[in-house]
Amino acid sequence: METTVTRLGFTPLKGTRHTAYDAITLDAAGPVGDREWCLVEPGAARVLRTINEPLLATTVEAEGDHLRVTLGDGRSASGRLVIADEPVAVDYWGRRILVTPYDGEPAGLLAEQVGRPVRLARAGRGDVVFGAPVSLLGTASVRDLATRMGRPDLVDQSERFRSTILVETDEPWVEDSWVGQDVRVGETVVHVTGRIGRCGVPNRHPVTALADAPVLKALAGYRPANDAGDPYLAVDAVVVTPGVVRLGDVLDTP
Template sequence: MPASHPAPTISTLHLYPVKALRGLNQISLTLHPWGPEGDRRWMVVEPDGTFLTQRTLPAMACLTATPTHNGLELSTAGATPCTVPIPEPETPSQPVRVWKDTVPAQDAGAEAAQWLSQHLGRPCKLVFMPTPAENRVRLIDAQPTPVSFADGYPLLVATEASLSDLNEKLAEPVPMARFRPNIVVAGTLPWAEDSWKIIRAGTAILRISAPCSRCTVTTTDQETGAIPNRKEPLATLAQFHRTPKGIMFAQNAVVVQPGTLKVGDSVDILETGVSNLLPA
């Protein structure tokens, strides 16, 4: 009889309190329709409100935002941390921009702006999304879907097997952190996630919406902010895992049923279909 494969399980979970800053490993995540609790509710913007990411500022990977009971602590090696409280409810909103979306957000104050500007070497400020259920609603799969300051979807799901397959083709393997997922699944075949449609993870149910088009952030070391090789892993990934819409790794997902996930929870594949990596 053929050997059976282990059942899929959650191997790691990741939270990104401030968009584009260093990710945090988590033991559990609580999922809302707009994404994980505490995920990308904060964002660094230029003075005019345009979002900033590691695409243009790789040094953002060196900054850590740690949630506190009433806000964040910003920190980086060799520097005094900065405590940032959640803006008061009466703090006026201002428009900020994430890709093509204009979103209302609250300014997190002068101290956070000064700390970030100093460590990123350019004028910038920190903003907060007060009500993610309504501040940014995007049309995903023809359904109005709330999204935080994430690029475009509430969640990103990746598998260890796909990363292993990619790393076998690379001269220098890369860690999963380069791809900044929320949920990493073990116990699958490589690229199995391309055909997933509906999955249950912990007590939540997710719909896989679209493969994630990758950018130069995948070339940035998420510990140091350095770029060891400006071509990889994108050049290798492009040879075998792309569509006309881009070079793909991991799957964007939306929350069908909110719930809680823990490392070690089983992942049940409720519905599959044709691979969404087939050329459009």
């Protein structure tokens, strides 16, 4: 089987719905537009930790300083954002970063959705990315997980795993063997740095955000894990050669 790209995705605002694209541009910092925006908690001076927040069902479209926000219940807000304050230092999982607060109608709707004081802010490229900027996952791994769980519907919910690049594979977990290698995909070359230990996000439905599948528990039953006990699914990568990746592009490994 030829290893080809079947889905490309990221989210413009950290923690919101993982959006599919026909093509993405990768540069040294990862997918252009990925997690450019975030929500911050002013009182705690930190980036909002979104795993337990009602944001996974929220879709965000971004073009420059114009955002369109659509909540899971259909409410939406669209408009240009304006800088509201000087850059401020906040915590992102133990790392101090600078973010710039913005105001506008989309910011207000996001705060309403969270239900407590938060501010919309623009982050530096890669500053609110926990691991490496690009992730890759094989379809055979998703099918293997779905079969083990007796949940065939998971095969059509690959965005649940929020990978930048999903590729068609016929061997489960073959992507583990790419660690330490350069992989060519489309115009780009990425270097696979390691396996990804998963948090609880894949337990949630990628559209409704409901916790509807014990994915983490299932993975823990048969997959290796990192030192924190997080089971591995997908691999991280950094960009070696920038360029465009498109649906249908072939992925080549050494």
